[in-house]
Amino acid sequence: MDFTLIDKTVNLLLKASHVIVLTGAGISTESGVPDFRSPGGIWERYDPTMFFIERFLADPEEVWRCMLDMNNSNEFKLWEAKPNKGHQALAYLEEIGIIKTVITQNIDNLHQKAGSRHVIEFHGNMLYAKCMECTCKYGYEHVLAELKEQFPPRCTCGGILKPDAVFFGEAIPQAALTESFKEADACDLMLVIGTSAQVEPAASLPLIAKGMNPLLRGFGTMPIPKPRCHVIEINWEPTPLTGRVSDFLIQGRAGEMLSSIEQKIRKIKG
Ligand code: APR
Numbered sequence: 001m002d003f004t005l006i007d008k009t010v011n012l013l014l015k016a017s018h019v020i021v022l023t024g025a026g027i028s029t030e031s032g033v034p035d036f037r038s039p040g041g042i043w044e045r046y047d048p049t050m051f052f053i054e055r056f057l058a059d060p061e062e063v064w065r066c067m068l069d070m071n072n073s074n075e076f077k078l079w080e081a082k083p084n085k086g087h088q089a090l091a092y093l094e095e096i097g098i099i100k101t102v103i104t105q106n107i108d109n110l111h112q113k114a115g116s117r118h119v120i121e122f123h124g125n126m127l128y129a130k131c132m133e134c135t136c137k138y139g140y141e142h143v144l145a146e147l148k149e150q151f152p153p154r155c156t157c158g159g160i161l162k163p164d165a166v167f168f169g170e171a172i173p174q175a176a177l178t179e180s181f182k183e184a185d186a187c188d189l190m191l192v193i194g195t196s197a198q199v200e201p202a203a204s205l206p207l208i209a210k211g212m213n214p215l216l217r218g219f220g221t222m223p224i225p226k227p228r229c230h231v232i233e234i235n236w237e238p239t240p241l242t243g244r245v246s247d248f249l250i251q252g253r254a255g256e257m258l259s260s261i262e263q264k265i266r267k268i269k270g
Contacts, residue, residue: 005250006257009191010264012230013098016189021090022205023104023111026194026236030084030255033108037196038236046070053167060152060160067163068147078108078126079140086193087114089258094118096269100187103180105195105202107165120176120183122202124165133159172201184208190231192246194254197239206231206245234258 013019025035025042036042046066049055056063071078083091091114093099101118102111107126111119129143130136134157138146143161146153153161166172180202184190190209197203207213211226233241233249234257242249250257 005248006260006264008248009232009250010261010268012189012232013093013261013265014268016098016230018187019093019099019189019191020101020103020183020187020209021099021191021193022195022202023090023102023106023193024195024197024202025106026196027086027254028081028084028106028108028110028194030086030253031081031108031110033078033081033106033110035194037198042070048168051167053169056162056167060162064147064152079144081108081110083110083114084255085259085262086255086257087111087116089255089262091115092262093265096265098265101183103183103202103205105199120180122166122172122176122180124163124173126163126165128164129153129161130164131155131157131159132162133157137164177201180205181208188226188228188230190229191234192231192241193234193258195235195239197241203240206241210245212245 025033026038029035029038034041050063050066087110090099090102090111094102094116101120102116103120103122104111105123107121107123109125109127127140129138129140134155136155136157138155138161143153146161155161184205185208187209190206192206195202197206209226209229210231211229231241231246233239233246234254235249235251236253237251238249
């Protein structure tokens with residue numbers, strides 16, 4: 001564990017006035033929910049086209065069967081997963097007023113379960129399902145009970161229920177998009193935790209925080225760095241942001257790094 005970078009992050013967190021966090025699947029792997037692109041990740045075990053919106057519209061039953069199989073498989077229980085010390089550390093930093101907002105790409109509800117209150121769900125939330133006709137929303141317990149009766153599960157109005165997660169090809173919920181871009185523009189410190197930073201538009205948020213123009217991404221983004229904004233990555237491995245957008249990468253397990261940051265701040269705060 002690189003203590004100098006941990007100490008540097010603690011100092012920046014204590015000095016910053018608007019701290020936000022962007023999280024990806026890597027913060028939940030220590031809760032038993034695999035990420036997508038690491039070896040053995042979800043996209044190695046399940047066909048990603050299963051989560052294309054066109055596929056769901058064409059055959060909702062097949063997609064629901066796949067999701068039930070994912071949840072019933074021994075590998076991971078999305079709906080029963082518990083928050084880990086990484087989620088808990090972020091909830092603590094929000095509680096003492098250091099973190100303003102968590103923007104998460106995850107659909108596992110673990111930030112909320114850990115106690116984070118201002119969470120923007122960039123890709124929705126798998127613990128709910130919405131009616132494709134009347135948009136009525138149901139919790140996953142209701143859906144699991146429905147799935148015992150009929151495939152695909154239906155709303156009382158007869159409409160088909162769709163998981164309330166954003167499928168590939170679907171728009172990011174407008175409110176989440178607008179608020180996330182606003183937060184990224186306003187922050188003076190962004191922690192980017194457990195994401196490979198490969199999926200747009202979430203991957204542009206650190207560039208916006210840094211004052212870089214995401215439209216020039218890939219053409220050697222011309223940095224117009226915001227004078228006082230820091231972007232710090234906490235990740236298992238370097239990402240496309242490392243060395244180009246983020247100030248530095250704390251390489252390691254998110255739970256361990258975040259817990260170490262939390263302990264240091266608890267000690268300082270007394
Ligand atoms: N600690 C730190 N980093 C970790 C840990 C861990 N315990 N476990 C995994 N990682 C890192 C991996 O090395 C990888 O860089 O987290 C990153 C996870 O990347 P992805 O699997 O691509 O997940 P994410 O970035 O969230 O994917 C974004 O892609 O498939 C879509 O909608 C899906 O929201 C998802 C989006």
